[in-house]
Amino acid sequence: MKSWIVPSTDALLGVGLSTIGVFFALLLIVRLVGLRSFSKMTGFDFAVTIAIGSILASTLLTDSPPLLQGVFAVGLLFALQVIVSFLRSRSSAFTALADNSPLLLMADGEVLRDNLRRARVSEDDLRAKLREANVLDPREVRAVVFETTGDISVLHGDPDGTPLDPWLLDGVRDAGRATGAQ
Secondary structure, rough: OOHHHOOOHHHHHHHHHHHHHHHHHHHHHHHHHHHHHHHHOHHHHHHOOOOOHHHHHHHOOOOOOHHHHHHHHHHHHHHHHHHHHHHHHHHHHHHHHHHOOOOOEEOOOOOOHHHHHHOOOHHHHHHHHHHHHHOHHHHHEEEEOOOOOOOOEEEEEOOOOOOOOOOHHOOOHHHHHHOOOO
């Protein structure tokens, strides 16, 4: 019973050394990989983050896997993240395979309810995003896009002003429904 509440000195020493080792290994790996490791998450990034958390928890709190094995696994996951990022930037086919495409939720002040259902976004969530973007009148909304990261982008302005550049909606499903989109 005592070992359940108060761990042995060896166990505490092992956790302490593993934590220090993992900390410096993560610091080095993140510096090598760069800011991409902290960007908004795609589905792949989310899976990598969960896997890293699981490996770190096991490595820090148990003696299996050993420290170097855990660091190697985390490093490999970061390497996979870099490879996938590289492939995404070079191949639209790979991007289509790896990522969901952004989805238009609102065009020219009109809520696209079918797309809201497809994205599992409620009208209350949409209204909250419009308020966050300082939209005063829904008729000012040119486009609302549900991004691949789960973020919602709001493009708004005077409907009679500068037309919406189609480049901004490139790759967005149903983009043809927004002003200026082709």
